[in-house]
Amino acid sequence: MSAHPARACGIDFGTSNSTVGWLRPGAATLLALEGDKATLPSAVFFNADEETTHFGRDALAEYLEGYEGRLMRALKSLLGSSLMDGSTEVGGRALRFRDLLASFIGQLKTRAESQAGRPFEQAVFGRPVHFVDDNEVADRRAQDTLEAIARQVGFSEVSFQFEPIGAALHYEAGLDREELVLIADIGGGTADFSLVRLSPERAGRTDRRDDLLGNAGLHVGGTDFDRALSLECVMPLLGYRGLMKNGVEIPSNLFFQLATWHTINFAYTRQAFADFQHIYRDAAARRELDRLARLIGQREGHWLALQVEQAKIDLSSGVTTLLQLDRLEAGLTHGISREDFSAATRNLVERVAATVGSLLDQAGVAREKVDTLYFTGGASGVPQLRARIAAELPQAHCVEGDLFGSIGAGLAMEAARRYG
Incomplete structure (x- = not known):
């Protein structure tokens, strides 16, 4: 490490959580962004009662305290989507989604500069291997949009590095021998993988292209696990897959909106x-739809999504969880088991495993040659997903990195290398 602080920072703008790293002697790499916490949840709450804007944990707390307003999460999921050029209504006025992202990324910059005691004009941003699956034009547009927003909030020089490569650089700093490593970075919005040779000697090289044997990724992450768990285990309590009087299923569009973070507010429109x-007039499942009516009428969609997210977290460490759903119906509780969670997410898990297998095949690397499987990203803690990926590499040693911090720390190293 240089004897002087780096000029630039590394920014991990994540679907669920974000970090900023800055390399300087004798200090932690990640900067505190909210109190003493290095992570800032990627959430914004517009408080209509007090006409204020809140970010991170503060945003979630304001929403849960019952203030009127709009809660926005999974902001990164907007990049590359058709929503990016649109707007949403906040306090009776139209707010462009582009400006929403700028407000959050501007907060990352402001808070990092406050902690560092100096301005940052250069930054290396992490990016998923694919912002958009199987669409290079849309993928490039997503990166260009993020770069334009970064410049809008005051960065004069912006470059990008794949998020799993950032995690690889962080892991490599602690190695004492060469390893062939599969980096599994599974965050809120994407699952990204890099197969890379790492060693203390290779770490000093400027050009690492020969060490990178392959990248792969897909648009599956923690929010997709939330949605699957919600649809399979919670939305039936509100009428999902219930029947109309004529015997056909109740239309599912509203349930999908409520199970997806960045579309929850669409469920509150007049249409x-x-x-x-x-x-409702023609449905047989009246009791369930009464709960749905209460949810919509009280705008409790984000509250329910938070209950589902917490259930996912609970089921990643325990075998059962009990949801307290009294806001939908007095005394209503609902138990979910890990087996339920596994069944709900089986298709997602298999899609991720297929991506890992494809990467290894394309790289021409035999499964038994991979020394280490390195997990980072919050969703990599989902047990059925971790086990399925590990099954692809039966000889590899599994290592858990800093699930929320390794990418930001690695990007800080890359920023110091690129900008001094």
Whole structure:
């Protein structure tokens, strides 16, 4: 490490959580962004009662305290989507999604500079291997949009590094021998993999292209696990897969909106309410739809999504969890088991495993040649997902990195290398 602080920072703008890393002697790499916490949840709450804007844990706390307003999460998922050029209503006015992202990334910059006691004009941003699956034009547009937003908030020089490579650089700093490593970075929005040769000697090289044997990724992450768990185990309590009087299933669009973070507010529009009233008149599942009516009427969609997210977390460490759903119906509880969670997410897990297998095949690397499987990203803690990936590499030693910090720390190293 240089005897002087780096000029630039590394920014991991994540779907669920974000970090900023800055390499300087004798100090932690990650900067505190909210109190003493190095992570800032990627959430914004517009408080309509007090006409204030809140970020991170503060945003979630304001929402849960019951203030009127708009909670936005999974902001990164907007990049590369058709929503990016649109807007949403906040406090009776239109707010462009592009400006929403700028407000959050501007906060990352402001908070990092406050902690560092100096401005940052250069930054290396992490990016998923694919912002958008199987669409190079849309993928490039997503990166260009993020770069334009970064410049809008005050960065004069912006470059990018794949997020799993950032994690690889962080892991490599602690190695004492060469390893062939599969980096598994599974965050809130994407699952990304890099197969890379790492060693103390290789760490000093400027050009690492020969060490990178392959990258692969897909748009599956923690929010997808939340959605699958919600649809399979919670939304049936609200009428999902219930029946109309004529025997056909209740239309599912509203349930999918409520199970997906960045579309929850669409369930509160006049059109959505008119559609719901039409369904209610002809539905057989009245008790469940009464709960749904209460959820929509009280705008409790984000509250329910938080309960589902917590259930996912609980089931990653325990075998059962009990949801307290009294806001939907007095005394309502609902138990979910890890087996339920595994069944709900089986297709997602298999898609991720297939991506790992494809990467190894394309790189021409035999499974038994991989020394280490390195996990980072919050969703890599989902047990059925971790076990399935590990099954692809039966000889590899599994290592758990800093699930929320290794990418930001590695990007800080890359920023110091690129900008001094």
